[in-house]
Amino acid sequence: MVIYFIFAFHIKKQCAYEESLTNIILKNLLLNPKNTKNMNIDVEIDKNSGYCFGVEYAIQMAEDALLEKKSLFCLGDIVHNDMEVKRLNALGLKIITRDDLQNIHNASVLIRAHGEPPETYQLALKNNIELIDASCPVVLKLQNRVKNSYDNLQENNGQMVIYGKEGHAEVIGLVGQTNQNAIIVGGEHELDKIDFSRPITLFSQTTKSTAGFYKLKDKISEKITEKNGNLADFDANDSICRQVSNREPQLQLFAQSHDVVLFVSGKKSSNGKALFETCLKNNAKSYFIENESEIDENWFSDNIKVGICGATSTPMWLMENVKNFVNKL
Numbered sequence: 001m002v003i004y005f006i007f008a009f010h011i012k013k014q015c016a017y018e019e020s021l022t023n024i025i026l027k028n029l030l031l032n033p034k035n036t037k038n039m040n041i042d043v044e045i046d047k048n049s050g051y052c053f054g055v056e057y058a059i060q061m062a063e064d065a066l067l068e069k070k071s072l073f074c075l076g077d078i079v080h081n082d083m084e085v086k087r088l089n090a091l092g093l094k095i096i097t098r099d100d101l102q103n104i105h106n107a108s109v110l111i112r113a114h115g116e117p118p119e120t121y122q123l124a125l126k127n128n129i130e131l132i133d134a135s136c137p138v139v140l141k142l143q144n145r146v147k148n149s150y151d152n153l154q155e156n157n158g159q160m161v162i163y164g165k166e167g168h169a170e171v172i173g174l175v176g177q178t179n180q181n182a183i184i185v186g187g188e189h190e191l192d193k194i195d196f197s198r199p200i201t202l203f204s205q206t207t208k209s210t211a212g213f214y215k216l217k218d219k220i221s222e223k224i225t226e227k228n229g230n231l232a233d234f235d236a237n238d239s240i241c242r243q244v245s246n247r248e249p250q251l252q253l254f255a256q257s258h259d260v261v262l263f264v265s266g267k268k269s270s271n272g273k274a275l276f277e278t279c280l281k282n283n284a285k286s287y288f289i290e291n292e293s294e295i296d297e298n299w300f301s302d303n304i305k306v307g308i309c310g311a312t313s314t315p316m317w318l319m320e321n322v323k324n325f326v327n328k329l
Contacts, residue, residue: 039302043326044258046309048250050316052243054113054136055079059088059315061134062110066091072132074110075101075120076169079313081266083291101129108132114169115139117176138206139170142239147177149201149235156199158233161185163216164205165270171205187212188219196223199233206241207271207312210248213240244271244312248278251309255282258307260299262326263288264319265311272311279309291318292325300329 051059058078065072071092077085078093085095093110101109101120105127111120113136124131150160160182164171175182183193194200200220204213217236224231255261261279263286265272272288279286287299300306306326308319 039300039329041300041302041326041329042305043323044305044307045316045319045323046251046254046307048247048254049309049319050312050314051079052136052241052312054138054241055313057136058110058113058134059084061132062088062093063091065108065110065132066093069108072108072110073100073104074112075116076112076114077268078110078112079266079315080269080272080311081290081313081315081318082268083266083318084313084315101127104129111135112169113139115143115173117173119176135173136206138241138243139173142203142206143173143177145237145239146174146182146203149203149237150178150182153199153201156233158199158201159183159194161194161200161202161220162205163202163208163213165208168205168270170207174203174205185216188216191216191219191223194220194223196220196227196229198229200224200235202234202236203239204237205270206239207244207274208240209274210238210240210245212274213238247275247312251275251278252282254307254309255279255286257305258283259285259304261286261307261309262295262322263309263311264290264314264322266290266313269311269313271313275309275311289322292322295322295325297329300326 062072062074062078071094073094073096075096075098077095078088079085096104101123108130110132111134113134115135121131146160153160160178162171162174162182162184164184165186166184171184175184185191185193202217202220220234221231224234261283263276263279265276265288267290276286276288289295308322310319
């Protein structure tokens with residue numbers, strides 16, 4: 001009986017201690033909310049970020065076509081975002097290269113928003129390929145302008161110069177309008193490709209930086225003057241898509257109004273790289289991520305404002321995933 005009493009007393013005392021400890025912890029948590037796991041973070045997605053019209057149009061055409069077909073080929077990544085490419089691949093969209101296209105017959109192939117050179121359409125006719133053309137209207141209009149300008153340049157031995165990224169799908173389509181004779185310039189470091197004593201017509205890839213274009217234009221003008229050329233023979237055309245270029249000033253304000261910026265984009269996106277630089281120049285705590293798995297919790301602290309934005313190739317569902325992840329921190 002004595003042993004039982006001592007044991008029972010010990011258990012009762014232990015329970016009272018644990019109950020008291022629990023009460024202390026709960027009281028401490030209530031009085032000190034910073035000790036809870038979740039931080040108080042205000043998260044906002046930039047309303048101007050996400051797909052541009054051209055990309056959204058191409059995605060919609062792919063989804064509509066896949067409702068009728070078991071599978072559909074797409075010439076190159078439909079968008080420069082691996083997460084979206086994987087989603088569409090699961091629906092039946094198969095990515096092919098231009099080399100693959102040579103051996104495809106009697107099939108359906110989607111042309112993405114970047115557009116294609118004339119050779120692609122010729123090959124489609126030869127191989128009995130149904131083309132589902134999702135080329136961006138802005139890009140198609142630019143292709144026509146480049147072709148017409150190039151034809152006119154032949155009369156006075158002029159040069160067609162494209163400000164863009166060599167190998168980029170849109171640039172390949174533009175150069176195709178000039179029988180592969182256009183000069184591709186990625187920046188002022190490549191201006192030695194141009195003969196400044198001859199007439200020059202300049203166009204730009206639609207997704208390049210506006211500031212970069214005008215800087216290049218001024219450098220070409222300087223070179224023409226240095227070489228005693230004729231500035232009247234220099235025709236510079238700002239062909240940058242305004243839906244893209246207008247995002248730069250909008251992002252400047254967005255980045256400045258948040259403590260931390262998460263820029264969501266595929267690493268292949270030229271537009272993404274340019275827009276991220278805009279964020280970084282205006283907010284040192286800007287981070288480039290492809291998805292929520294790349295987020296580092298050390299980037300955040302309590303009571304801060306986090307802004308989420310992205311490229312013209314970034315789907316809204318991906319930015320929503322990032323927002324949900326941050327809200328759980």
